[in-house]
Amino acid sequence: MEELRATERTRIRRMPKRGSYDRALINSIIDQALFCHVGFVHEGTPFVIPTLHVRVGDRIYVHGSAASRMLRTAAGGVPMCVTVTHIDGIVLARSAFHHSVNYRSAVILGVAEEVVGDAEKNRVLEALVNHVVPGRWSEARPPHPKELAATSVLGLPITEASAKVRPGGPVDDEEDYALPVWAGNIPIRLTAGAPIPDERLGPGVAISPSVAGYRLPGERGDRNGTSG
Amino acid sequence: MEELRATERTRIRRMPKRGSYDRALINSIIDQALFCHVGFVHEGTPFVIPTLHVRVGDRIYVHGSAASRMLRTAAGGVPMCVTVTHIDGIVLARSAFHHSVNYRSAVILGVAEEVVGDAEKNRVLEALVNHVVPGRWSEARPPHPKELAATSVLGLPITEASAKVRPGGPVDDEEDYALPVWAGNIPIRLTAGAPIPDERLGPGVAISPSVAGYRLPGERGDRNGTSG
Numbered sequence: 001m002e003e004l005r006a007t008e009r010t011r012i013r014r015m016p017k018r019g020s021y022d023r024a025l026i027n028s029i030i031d032q033a034l035f036c037h038v039g040f041v042h043e044g045t046p047f048v049i050p051t052l053h054v055r056v057g058d059r060i061y062v063h064g065s066a067a068s069r070m071l072r073t074a075a076g077g078v079p080m081c082v083t084v085t086h087i088d089g090i091v092l093a094r095s096a097f098h099h100s101v102n103y104r105s106a107v108i109l110g111v112a113e114e115v116v117g118d119a120e121k122n123r124v125l126e127a128l129v130n131h132v133v134p135g136r137w138s139e140a141r142p143p144h145p146k147e148l149a150a151t152s153v154l155g156l157p158i159t160e161a162s163a164k165v166r167p168g169g170p171v172d173d174e175e176d177y178a179l180p181v182w183a184g185n186i187p188i189r190l191t192a193g194a195p196i197p198d199e200r201l202g203p204g205v206a207i208s209p210s211v212a213g214y215r216l217p218g219e220r221g222d223r224n225g226t227s228g
Numbered sequence: 229m230e231e232l233r234a235t236e237r238t239r240i241r242r243m244p245k246r247g248s249y250d251r252a253l254i255n256s257i258i259d260q261a262l263f264c265h266v267g268f269v270h271e272g273t274p275f276v277i278p279t280l281h282v283r284v285g286d287r288i289y290v291h292g293s294a295a296s297r298m299l300r301t302a303a304g305g306v307p308m309c310v311t312v313t314h315i316d317g318i319v320l321a322r323s324a325f326h327h328s329v330n331y332r333s334a335v336i337l338g339v340a341e342e343v344v345g346d347a348e349k350n351r352v353l354e355a356l357v358n359h360v361v362p363g364r365w366s367e368a369r370p371p372h373p374k375e376l377a378a379t380s381v382l383g384l385p386i387t388e389a390s391a392k393v394r395p396g397g398p399v400d401d402e403e404d405y406a407l408p409v410w411a412g413n414i415p416i417r418l419t420a421g422a423p424i425p426d427e428r429l430g431p432g433v434a435i436s437p438s439v440a441g442y443r444l445p446g447e448r449g450d451r452n453g454t455s456g
Contacts, residue, residue: 009273014296034416035315035329039267039276045237046274048267048311050333068242083276087263087418092439096357096368097375101263105278129324133414140409141323151325169426181368182436183426186361188262188444190315193415198397200405201412208410211320216416 009109010162020163023058029106029163030055030084032218034132034190038062039081042073053082054124054131059155060108061115061124071152075114082108082156086218089188093170094181100166102185108161115153118145124153131217135210192216237337238390248391251286257334257391258283258312260446262360262418266290267309270301281310282352282359287383288336289343289352299380303342310336310384314446317416321398322409328394330413336389343381346373352381359445363438420444 002023006012012019020026030036036053039046049070051062060082064071074080089102115121125148126137143151170183195211230251234240240247248254258264264281267274277298279290288310292299302308317330343349353376354365371379398411423439 014293034318035313037265037267037276037278037311037313039265039274039309041269041272041274044269045307045337046267046269046309048265048276048309048335050265050311050313050315050331052329065242079273081267081274081276083265083278085263085265085278087278090360090420092361092364092368092423092436094369095371095375096353096365097371097379099357099360099364099368101280101360103278107276109273125324129327132318132327132329133320136320136327137324140321140327141325141404141407143323143325147323147325169424172428176369177428178430179369180430180433182433182439183429184424184439185426186423186439186442187421188418189421190416191419192318193417195414196397196412198411198413200400201410202406202408205408205410208320211410211412211414214414 004159004161006162007160010107010160012162012164018164018166020165022163026106026158026161026163027055029086029104030060033084033086034217036082036084038070039083040070040074040078042069052128052132054128056124056127058158060158061128061153061155063125063128063151063153066150066152071154074112074154075152077111080110080112080156087188090186091170092183092185094172094176094179094183098170098172102166104165106161106163108156108158110156110160112154112156115155118148121148121151121153125151133210133214139208139210190216190218232387232389234390235388238335238388240390240392246392246394248393250391254334254386254389254391255283257314257332258288261312261314262445264310264312266298267311268298268302268306270297280356280360282356284352284355286386288386289356289381289383291353291356291379291381294378294380299382302340302382303380305339308338308340308384315416318414319398320411320413322400322404322407322411326398326400330394330396332393334389334391336384336386338384338388340382340384343383346376349376349379349381353379361438361442367436367438418444418446
């Protein structure tokens with residue numbers, strides 16, 4: 001078990017017993033998520049943008065249009081925060097105050113680096129597509145050089161990071177357990193529905209293996225297409 | 229249809245056709261979400277924290293421990309960003325480059341104000357609990373004054389805000405439509421499972437109406453317990 005060093009910025013202050021700096025736990029929270037939220041500061045304003053991600057080894061990568069404000073700002077070497085969140089359940093206590101949610105979240109802080117070179121960019125984009133839909137990369141047309149040039153990829157080292165996990169049922173004040181109020185939790189998860197074919201799908205084009213057997217990142221038992 | 233004024237900070241630059249400043253659309257994105265991500269800057273570092281929210285009228289509220297860094301920082305009158313995200317589907321194109329996701333997101337910028345006074349705080353917390361689980365507030369024990377004092381509630385006016393929506397199927401380059409690659413989209417949604425009773429649930433305590441008929445915010449046809 002590798003523990004990351006807690007810093008003044010990542011040390012869990014609220015409910016420290018729920019916090020962790022264990023790399024394997026942080027990695028699993030990242031790997032099981034379909035998307036993340038990226039925070040950055042632009043001219044004094046904090047912005048939070050949802051985006052897809054992938055972890056390769058000890059880095060988390062995001063991508064986007066080379067023209068986007070998020071990518072241009074973050075590629076400029078400014079501090080960035082990537083937050084990955086799973087809401088796993090609604091916790092119903094006997095008191096309104098102790099209502100809560102079950103969650104697993106990871107917060108990664110640092111300065112992102114732009115991925116340069118078509119080969120490396122291509123490698124990360126392959127991991128990204130395969131993180132979202134395992135095996136999809138080899139089914140689709142690969143990027144043209146012009147498409148690669150229009151895409152920015154940023155990598156953030158997972159060195160200053162923390163996880164926070166709240167599992168289980170409600171925790172009520174001792175005197176409230178006698179109240180005749182139903183308590184427990186309602187599990188929540190992201191689910192995928194049946195694939196919808198494109199209107200312009202040619203006749204005789206069969207559903208791809210990656211789509212037919214599709215499982216979301218949180219539903220996979222293994223790493224499926226991302227390395228490390 | 230009320231249009232919010234686009235500012236230099238909220239104007240949608242990437243894919244402006246997907247952007248909107250329509251208050252009704254922004255409200256519906258907020259109302260149909262279970263949780264949001266709050267961004268704020270603390271000593272130069274951007275932080276992004278997941279949290280529950282509720283909209284009441286033209287404000288979005290978040291709450292937390294009065295001792296939390298997020299609440300203390302944001303209550304100090306610093307700029308804040310609240311981002312609400314629904315990932316609605318994975319879009320599979322014939323080319324790797326045109327893979328995408330369907331989403332609805334809202335970004336609200338501004339300076340939050342702390343809710344003061346127990347009556348007002350109580351009213352917002354009631355709306356918050358009922359946003360997550362409609363009808364739950366009146367089933368549970370109401371907050372003691374000490375519990376209210378330990379809870380901070382922040383309200384952010386929904387004045388500087390934008391929405392972005394990407395629906396539908398893939399958009400491929402014209403020459404790629406002839407490729408024998410399956411294309412379409414996989415719908416994604418948050419779902420709730422069967423309620424799990426607390427281990428310490430007393431015998432004879434029946435499941436509450438709010439739990440028995442539980443539907444997530446995105447599955448409700450009406451506003452269910454939040455006003456405006």
